[in-house]
Amino acid sequence: MSTDPTARDTSQSTALSHLARSPAGILLTLLTLICAAIWFFPIYWALITSLRSDQATVQEFGMLPTEPTLSGYIFAIVNSELPIWYLNSTIVSVSVTVLVVFMSACTGFAISQLNFPGRRVLWWTILASFMVPITALIVNHFIIIAGVDLLNTHIGMILPMLLSPVTVIVYKQFFDGLPKEFREAAVMDGATELQVFLRVFLPMNWGVTTALSIITFIGAWNSFLWPFLVAQDEKMMTVTVGVSAVQDAYGVAYGRVLAGAVLASLPVALAYLFFQRRVTQAITLSAGIKG
Amino acid sequence: MASVELSQLTKRFGGLEVISGLNLSVEDGSFCALLGPSGFGKSTLLRMVAGLETVTSGTVRIGDRDVTSTEPKSRGVAMVFQSYALYPHLTVAENIAFSLSLAGVSKAKKTEHVARVAAMLRLEPLLERKPAQLSGGQRQRVAIGRALVRDPSVFLFDEPLSNLDALLRVQMRLELAKLHNDLKTTMIYVTHDQVEAMTLADKIVVLDKGVISQAGSPWELYNRPANRFVAGFIGSPGMNFLKGQARHTGEGVSVTLQGGITLTLPPRAVAAFTGERTVEIGIRPEHVTLASGSAAQISGKASVVEYLGNTSFAYVDTPQGSIIVQADGATRINAGDTVGLSLTTAEAHIFDDTGQAWPHL
Numbered sequence: 001m002s003t004d005p006t007a008r009d010t011s012q013s014t015a016l017s018h019l020a021r022s023p024a025g026i027l028l029t030l031l032t033l034i035c036a037a038i039w040f041f042p043i044y045w046a047l048i049t050s051l052r053s054d055q056a057t058v059q060e061f062g063m064l065p066t067e068p069t070l071s072g073y074i075f076a077i078v079n080s081e082l083p084i085w086y087l088n089s090t091i092v093s094v095s096v097t098v099l100v101v102f103m104s105a106c107t108g109f110a111i112s113q114l115n116f117p118g119r120r121v122l123w124w125t126i127l128a129s130f131m132v133p134i135t136a137l138i139v140n141h142f143i144i145i146a147g148v149d150l151l152n153t154h155i156g157m158i159l160p161m162l163l164s165p166v167t168v169i170v171y172k173q174f175f176d177g178l179p180k181e182f183r184e185a186a187v188m189d190g191a192t193e194l195q196v197f198l199r200v201f202l203p204m205n206w207g208v209t210t211a212l213s214i215i216t217f218i219g220a221w222n223s224f225l226w227p228f229l230v231a232q233d234e235k236m237m238t239v240t241v242g243v244s245a246v247q248d249a250y251g252v253a254y255g256r257v258l259a260g261a262v263l264a265s266l267p268v269a270l271a272y273l274f275f276q277r278r279v280t281q282a283i284t285l286s287a288g289i290k291g
Numbered sequence: 292m293a294s295v296e297l298s299q300l301t302k303r304f305g306g307l308e309v310i311s312g313l314n315l316s317v318e319d320g321s322f323c324a325l326l327g328p329s330g331f332g333k334s335t336l337l338r339m340v341a342g343l344e345t346v347t348s349g350t351v352r353i354g355d356r357d358v359t360s361t362e363p364k365s366r367g368v369a370m371v372f373q374s375y376a377l378y379p380h381l382t383v384a385e386n387i388a389f390s391l392s393l394a395g396v397s398k399a400k401k402t403e404h405v406a407r408v409a410a411m412l413r414l415e416p417l418l419e420r421k422p423a424q425l426s427g428g429q430r431q432r433v434a435i436g437r438a439l440v441r442d443p444s445v446f447l448f449d450e451p452l453s454n455l456d457a458l459l460r461v462q463m464r465l466e467l468a469k470l471h472n473d474l475k476t477t478m479i480y481v482t483h484d485q486v487e488a489m490t491l492a493d494k495i496v497v498l499d500k501g502v503i504s505q506a507g508s509p510w511e512l513y514n515r516p517a518n519r520f521v522a523g524f525i526g527s528p529g530m531n532f533l534k535g536q537a538r539h540t541g542e543g544v545s546v547t548l549q550g551g552i553t554l555t556l557p558p559r560a561v562a563a564f565t566g567e568r569t570v571e572i573g574i575r576p577e578h579v580t581l582a583s584g585s586a587a588q589i590s591g592k593a594s595v596v597e598y599l600g601n602t603s604f605a606y607v608d609t610p611q612g613s614i615i616v617q618a619d620g621a622t623r624i625n626a627g628d629t630v631g632l633s634l635t636t637a638e639a640h641i642f643d644d645t646g647q648a649w650p651h652l
Contacts, residue, residue, distance in 0.1 A: 181376035184343050189390035189437070190364035199393075203380040 050259040057254045072259030081234055082263060085242035089267075092157050092227070092238055093220040100164045100216050101209060108171025109197045113183060123172075130165040135225065142229055157230045157238075161220060167212050174208050175201060211281040218268050218279070239264040292476055293354030293367065293444035294319040295340060300349035302335055302501075309335050310501045312349070317479060317494070319354075322471050324480045324492035328524070332501040333481045334449055340479060341370050341447050353445060369438035370447040373454065375430045377422040377437075384409075384418040387436045408436045411470075428459045435470070448480040452487060464490060485525055489513070497521050519646035522573045528604055530640075531574050531614045536567040537641060544641060544649070546572055550610040552588060556636050559649035570649075573640035576604060576617040580633050581624070587631025589614070596624050607632060 049057055051068040060066060076082055110116070111123050141160040150156030178201065186196045202209065227238045237245065243260040272279055295317040302310040309332045317323040325333040338344035340351055342363035350359045358366045377386050385392075387408055388401045396404070409415045412432045422430055431451060438446060448467075452460045468491055471478055482488050488495050489509045496506040497520070505517040516522035522530045535546040535554075543558040554572065582588070591609030601620040606613060607630060616632060618624060641649040 179374055179376070181372045181374050182378065185370070185372060185376035185378075185437075186389075187343070188341065188363050188368075188370050189441075190393045195393060200378055204378070206380070 046258045046261060049254055050262050052255050054253050054255055072253075072255035073263065075256050076260040076263060080245075080260065081237070081242060082239070082260065084235055085237050085239045085264075088154070088231070088236060089221055089238040089240070091154055092161070093217050095154070095158050096161045096220040097213050097217040099158070099162055100167055101213050103162065104164055104167035104212070105171050105202060105205075105209065106197070107168045108173075109175055109201055111168075112172045112175035113196075113201075114193065126165045126168050129163070130169070134160075134163065138226060138229065141226070145230065151230055152232050152236050153230075154236075157227055157236075160226060161223065164216065167216065170208065170212060171205075174205055178204065207278075207281070210275075211278045214271055214275045214278050218271055221268055292319050294352075295323075295445060295477060295479065296350075296352040297336075297340070298350045298352070300336070300339065300351065301347045302332070302339060302344065303347045308501060310339070313501070313503060315496060315503065315506065317477060320475045320477055321493045322478045322480065322491055323494045323496060324482060324488035325496050325498060326482060326485060326488040326524075327498035327504075329483055331498045333483070333498055336498070337370075337447050337449055337479060337481045340445070341368055342366050343370075367444040368447055369441045369443035369445075370449065371431075371434045371438050371451045373450040375422070375434040375454075377430055377433055379422050382419050382421055383414060383425070383433050383436075386422070386433055387414075387440050389437065390441050404440050408440045411439065411473075412436050412466075427455050428463060431455065431463055432466075435467075439470075444477065446476055446478040448478065450481055450483070453482075453484070460487075467491060485527065489525075497524060515648075515651060516573070516640060517648055519571065519573065519642045519648070522640060522642070522648070526575055528576055528615045531576065531579065531612075532642075533572045533574070533611050533614070535570060535572055537570040538567050539563060539565075546570060546641070548572070548589075548611045552611065554588070554634065554636050554639070556639055556641060558652055559641060560652055561643075561649040569644050571642045573642060573648075574634055574636075574638065576615040578635040578638040579614060579616040580635070581616065581618055581622065582631045582633035584631070586633050588634055589632045590629060591632065593624055593626055593628045593630055596626050605630065 048063070048065050050072050051070070052060060052065045053067065053069050053071060056065065056067065107126070111119060111126075137160075145151055145156045145159065150159070182200055182204070183196055186200045191199065221238075222240060223238075224240045224244075228241045228244070231237045231241055234242070234245065243257070243264045295315075297313055297315040300310055300313045300315075301308065313336070325336060327333050335344055339346050340353075342358070342361060346359055350357055352358065353366055353368065378389065381389065384405050387405050388396075391401045391404060405418070406415075409418055412435060414429075414432055414436055417425060417429060417433075422433070425433065431454075434451070451467075452463050455463060464487060471491070480487070480491060489512075492509065494506060495509055495512050497504045497512065499520050505512060505521045507515075512521060512525050516525065516530075519532070523532070533548050535548040537544050537546045539545075540555065542555060544556045545553055546556060547553045556572075589609050589611055591607040591614065593605045593607050594613075595606040597604040597606075599620065603618045603620055603622065603624060605616050605618060605624045607616055609632070614632060616630075624630065640651075643649065
């Protein structure tokens with residue numbers, strides 16, 4: 001049996017190329033292409049519609065715009081609060097990402113590495129909280145945030161979005177997997193628990209932290225329901241909420257609406273594009289937990 | 292440098308007592324090896340000295356301080372772990388300087404200390420590498436460097452060579468011996484490898500299920516084992532044990548083995564008794580020689596022969612039991628040969644039915 005990974009890769013790629021050439025392989029490829037086309041078509045349609053004029057959107061049904069125009073984009077940028085919505089989305093998403101990742105890492109480290117009264121209860125509480133969908137709590141959140149007068153504020157928008165048991169669980173699992181000698185060596189070297197966490201454990205898991213940061217950022221950027229409830233003033237809206245407001249304001253101006261939607265999803269699309277491997281890693285990490 | 296004193300040290304994990312009322316004194320500047328089979332409490336004992344494990348009862352003193360409840364960092368000890376525990380995200384230089392940077396030592400001082408340690412351990416060309424880019428032996432040297440930079444009073448080693456291959460282990464053993472000669476710092480070394488313990492230590496402590504079975508110099512442990520456990524554990528291949536009945540005679544102790552063969556051994560420091568007692572004779576393979584004719588006390592058939600070049604070990608089945616004999620490499624013995632054996636009874640040990648040795652006079 002060969003143990004050379006290169007040899008294994010070569011034999012795997014040979015097997016795959018054989019499969020690709022077989023009738024079953026061709027059928028499978030065709031099926032995959034059809035599924036991909038079905039999935040991609042609405043995105044493609046949104047893109048080409050956003051490049052059509054208002055008149056063309058109701059007259060043309062071709063696969064390419066006859067007279068491409070950026071008027072929809074210019075209108076969305078100039079005549080809406082899009083730059084402010086972008087700013088709001090950035091503030092909320094970055095804050096949520098930084099806080100969720102840092103707090104989850106701290107919690108995961110504490111539960112995994114420290115001995116303190118109630119540790120087990122805390123862990124089971126986090127696991128139990130995982131079973132309650134966030135949407136089921138949204139009314140409670142709204143009442144609490146309204147009660148402390150934080151509606152229509154960034155803090156009010158951010159606070160309920162900080163609940164992320166999955167991130168805590170992923171961190172705990174990673175810290176559990178590290179050999180105890182790392183912690184003991186650091187303790188012998190004179191590190192406090194905080195130094196063990198910040199200077200040894202966290203840097204040893206940058207890959208996980210990056211992956212979780214990206215997926216948390218994407219989740220926060222795409223979130224709609226909670227920002228929609230909290231942001232009552234147009235200047236406090238995030239991009240996702242604002243784009244739905246554009247639709248209301250411009251009626252059936254599909255070109256403008258879809259230009260706004262394309263602009264809204266641009267950061268997430270770019271994040272996917274540049275950090276594809278990390279996003280996949282994050283999904284894999286949390287997949288076992290999300291079931 | 293400092294001595295280490297353990298008094299009535301006990302460690303329990305729930306209902307399981309892994310160290311029972313242990314007393315041990317490690318002299319200042321000595322090299323003490325804790326030896327014993329896996330799971331017999333060696334590492335737990337070392338971790339209690341380091342402060343990584345709490346003490347159920349008893350005291351740990353390092354130098355003139357009682358450190359039983361002191362934080363590990365304040366005990367003046369440094370530890371080298373079996374798995375090296377090098378921080379993978381830091382370079383060799385950063386790993387070595389980690390404790391100094393935690394202590395807030397200036398950059399210039401850190402560089403100076405790292406250079407000193409790197410020169411001692413020949414790590415200069417590796418300082419900018421990450422642990423993943425090092426070989427096993429280099430990693431082990433970095434782990435030692437990380438301990439060395441702290442100038443500890445006591446070095447603790449937890450099976451530091453067990454992850455290395457045989458050749459590298461021999462090299463690292465020599466380096467550790469040189470290091471101890473140069474530094475003269477107290478070192479406590481946990482191992483289950485008797486060769487490491489015999490070659491490195493001034494004092495070996497053999498642990499048997501959480502209690503000290505015997506503590507002494509390598510010579511004492513090999514030549515004057517206090518009990519059957521130590522006698523069987525030290526030495527490779529192990530000591531031969533032959534059951535028999537002992538009685539006092541005018542010249543010493545006479546032991547009649549199974550098959551009616553009687554051996555006379557020199558007198559032992561044991562209380563006088565009348566009649567016979569069931570004992571075991573212990574004799575090392577090098578004290579059994581091949582003999583022929585009337586010189587042969589026992590005869591048997593060689594079942595396995597291990598040829599090692601300068602020496603051979605023959606496993607001989609005799610009516611008295613299986614006996615390992617160490618023969619000269621030039622002597623040809625084949626499996627299946629019938630051989631005669633002669634025992635050097637002056638070097639034999641006698642163990643009573645509780646396993647305790649009858650001391651030599």
